[in-house]
Amino acid sequence: EREQPAREGAPVPASPATRRRARELGVDLRQVEPGGPHGRVTNEDVQRAAQK
Amino acid sequence: MPRTEIDLQQTISYLSILDEEGNADEELVPDLDDDTLHRLFRVMLLSRRFDERLLQLQRQGRLGTFAPVKGQEAAQIGAMAPLRRTDWFVPSFRETAAALWRDTPLSGLLLYNAGFNEGGLPPEGNNDLPIAIPVATQVPHAVGLGYAARAQGKDDVAIVFFGDGATSEGDFHEAINFSGVFSTPTIFLCQNNQWAISVPREKQTHSRTLAQKAIAYGIPGIQVDGNDVLAVYAATVEAVERARAGEGPTFIECITYRLSLHTTADDPSRYRSEEEVQTWERKEPLIRFRRYLESRGLLSDQEVERLEQEIKEEIEQAWQEAQVQMENPDPSVMFEHIYADPPDYLQAQRAAFQKEIGGG
């Protein structure tokens, strides 16, 4: 795992399950504040973003 | 004590009945009725002409690579003829002549050579295995088939064909050794056509004959003039009788010659001389057998002409039939017969495939 700054087009690090939840909740991962290691967006991050 | 020679209790003999000129040693001519003699010639001629037609079609790009059998007609047909339909025929990849004796439809062989799996279907009612390409790997199959026949209380035998090159493979060795131990009714018919692609017989093995390899297994071995259909027939009859009587296997080395190229992808001029081929052309099997039959009043020029015409039409008819079957090859045929019952994942792949070729 390596640190990398988010690039235009590069994937936001997240598990496939998190991506599915984001899609289901209408959340754009690129707009979510990542709370996991290495800039990873977690399920909790998505949940939080959806509730806003 | 001084060295003592071990008595091996077996010898290897050479058998020849019909010489190159078509003169037969009458005492040795096997018991064959006129119809069978005629059929032997007809099928040898059919094989020869079919081979020529296949070569033509391959050069035109209508058929794929195949292995011509020119020169080996007597060695194959003479060996196939003593067998019953229920006896097992285990070919390698060059046994077209033997297959024709077994009434294998020409259209099926054409389909096979045109790259259609449908061409692999053995003729109904025959105990024929399909063409086997990895050299010598079919030899153990004939041992198992023979073993099974005896276990099932049948007196069927199994004949397996293979070349000189095949005798160098481990499967050849393991199979014949099994056969010797279990005394299976298997006839090991070696088509020594002097070449294995570009490797001449002398470089394949250091034994003077191939027949003597039988001594390694404690089974009878005999060498015959493979271009002499009567000798091949006689030796095979003996082997078949021994096998049916429960006396086990026999190894028959047929000395013959591959008059054509190894396969249509081969260029023999790279490794053998035209003189050698000419020398063997003079010994080829059809000429001498025709002369013999003529001397017996069983064949005439007109009869041969008639046969040629009949054969030509038969081949053309088969080619027409094959071409009909070759139109619109349903590619999903490739999913058939992988298992008796296709598992789910394979059915899913077939469905996905069908969707893709349907348009996406």
Next chain:
Amino acid sequence: MPRTEIDLQQTISYLSILDEEGNADEELVPDLDDDTLHRLFRVMLLSRRFDERLLQLQRQGRLGTFAPVKGQEAAQIGAMAPLRRTDWFVPSFRETAAALWRDTPLSGLLLYNAGFNEGGLPPEGNNDLPIAIPVATQVPHAVGLGYAARAQGKDDVAIVFFGDGATSEGDFHEAINFSGVFSTPTIFLCQNNQWAISVPREKQTHSRTLAQKAIAYGIPGIQVDGNDVLAVYAATVEAVERARAGEGPTFIECITYRLSLHTTADDPSRYRSEEEVQTWERKEPLIRFRRYLESRGLLSDQEVERLEQEIKEEIEQAWQEAQVQMENPDPSVMFEHIYADPPDYLQAQRAAFQKEIGGG
């Protein structure tokens, strides 16, 4: 023409020099100096006692499964003795006696039997291959080694050991055939100990002898009394001389007997009789050779006693050494020597492994 017998131009002989009572055919006794005769006996005795100690240790659970060599000491040591250090020794899995002739450290053999990869290191300066377990697969290696020696302008030979069971394998066949074709300086030393686990010699193959299998390859074959170290030596000397002179391979069948079990995981009472074993015990190699040496004034009871003591200490010493090396086996040794240069992924696995065993 009538069948003609083919002259095979070779025969298979049987050689015996020293009979069961220890009487030698003086005309045939090979040229061996006293030191070598003495060493032959010493190593045979060392092998016998080491075998017994290994069995003891295995029954105590200190060593794993191994293949005892009891009864085959003459067949192995007689065959190994004519070779130089630079000649190649290609064992199967039972050649402990031959390995001891080659001064293989006992501690290494003990380590191997205790399941340590370190025990596989061949002795320095020897052209010895490690133990080969898949039956007959080592036979082609000796063909390649011999071929290379000649290609490199050396006169080294290669001797390969294998059993009666091994002669049924395809690799045996393919290898010897290669050797015959390329005339490699390879000695094929068959230890016919009458059994392949529970399969007796007669069920392994239908040939009366194993030596006659040489005829299949057009190479010389000889059968010898494998419990007669002088006959084995003499036959091997001949084979070595032929090979060194560029005259190619020889097949030597040593008639011997596996006096012990197949491996320590075997129970011979299930498939052979005690009477048979007793019959062969009477023919075993050490007794007759001892008598012969005594008759030559080269051995006495006191000398044998001294040897026994020396050997006992040598074995104990080796066992002590081995046990020291067996303490604290570094498990990461399993990552060594997979490749000359360990690729990244393997180094990563080794690091991860080291971390796991470190504690987490």
Next chain:
Amino acid sequence: MAKLTMAKALNLALAQEMERDESVCVMGEDVGRDGGVFRITEGLIDRFGDVRVMDTPLAESAIVGVGIGMAVAGLKPICEIQFSGFSYMGIDQLESHAARMRWRSRGRWSVPMVVRAPYGGGVRALEHHSESKEVYYAHTPGLKMVIPSGPRNARALLVSAIRDPDPVVFFEPKAVYRAFREEVPDEEETLPLGKARIVREGGDITLVAYGSMLRPTLEAAEQLAGEGVEPEVIDLLTISPLDDEMIAASVRKNGRVVVVHEAQRSFGAGAEIFARLIEKAFWYLEAPMERVTGYDVIVPFFAREKAYLPDAGRIVRAAHRALL
């Protein structure tokens, strides 16, 4: 019912099938008089004779090749290869003919044969006697690859394999042959090939194993349960065809998975399981899939066998990583 070892359970399967169907025969090195080096075929030659129970010469390619001929002629040969590490000598006959005969002959001929061999490590055996190359056979269309884990399923799967109309390669975990006993019904029992089974249910993480690796995986499951994690344990039973639906359903539920096999890691069966899960459960993966496997080394001589083989500790640690 009786409590049988796997060795005895396999013997029961063989004996009952040979009794039921006289075309069934057994062939291999030392299978007759000796009853097989692991005694799996014990007693069969006395019961069924030496035509149906063949002590063969030492020749694996012929054991398979002659078996193929016997099968084509209508027998049902069960070929024993003494150790899976010697099966490679027969792989050409399996790939080139056993797997193809039905297809090549357009269904005219078939090869209802079983090739069985003890596989895997854990019994302090010699080199080549602890191998686990099931992938060679799983990657070969026309074959099936089956690996039981205990006495009862071994018996049931072997019966199904014998009755299967196509060639089945049957690897028996030698470390389990006599490791424990289990109730095995006297009356015949089969299990369908190609179906895995859930050995332990749980909603937190899926552990997939087969063969001798089932036991350390169940041990690991116990440890995890003690930590408050509920693992679901799946025993594959058949490697090919793979029951990817059962595994995928479990992973879709749990989101986290550890696959365990003693075979070397790279290009091992675990990779294909991962691939199927990508194809069928991708959107439910919460964490990277883990595989606990043999290292990419040659199986070491037995003094280091334990270090090579996956154990409960390694599986638990992998589960912890998957639960992050």
Next chain:
Amino acid sequence: MAKLTMAKALNLALAQEMERDESVCVMGEDVGRDGGVFRITEGLIDRFGDVRVMDTPLAESAIVGVGIGMAVAGLKPICEIQFSGFSYMGIDQLESHAARMRWRSRGRWSVPMVVRAPYGGGVRALEHHSESKEVYYAHTPGLKMVIPSGPRNARALLVSAIRDPDPVVFFEPKAVYRAFREEVPDEEETLPLGKARIVREGGDITLVAYGSMLRPTLEAAEQLAGEGVEPEVIDLLTISPLDDEMIAASVRKNGRVVVVHEAQRSFGAGAEIFARLIEKAFWYLEAPMERVTGYDVIVPFFAREKAYLPDAGRIVRAAHRALL
């Protein structure tokens, strides 16, 4: 520089290595006088003689086994197996000895051998002549498995394989042997084993291929580019050891990947690539990974060959799915 076919490029590699190092020899069926059925060894016997260029008897296990002996003694044999479908007869010698000799002898002996064979379909060949079982060798520790894609890299990789101190199995895509020419330097050139190469850069999706599948993959890349998608194409070159770092770096960047191989799908090399990506790029996967492969059937006789082999259309459709 000259524009060479792959066949000629391989021939160049062999000739130059044999010139440079007299321990290098060539052995196999019809490799001498005939120059090999694909003429890869053409001219070598005239230049180097029949001790270094051996026309062997018809026996694959011995070709490998005798080669092992030659290698242990210090020669560098390049064993030709006439078609990869016949290599299974030699796999026991490869797994049991070539792969193990260094390890078994604790580094005393080694087997610097190359076993090369034409592999794959696409040339309307007979049964068994279009096989692609690279996984058998990739799953065998101690071996390396290399598959070039074009003339230049074939030459460079073969030189490296010959110089490699360990056994290398070298599969040559026969469909590419004479399919096109490429500039190949006269002076010697090598490529490191175990390193893939990026053939085309792109930021939208990663396409991984090898051997004869590179061409349809590049065709697919062209089509995708025409649709406004920028594919990155990686040519593996070596299957084992796999350059997972290069593939993972690309997938971490692109998030979407299609793997292409003609080998059967299940337990194929694509599965291991998926597994490595799970291990190294999991968090960057934006869609299920796709694999475009041969079906899990026996390679059909050539009339249906095109339907079996992956083509640009199938690859494009898989890319579309991965881009959803």
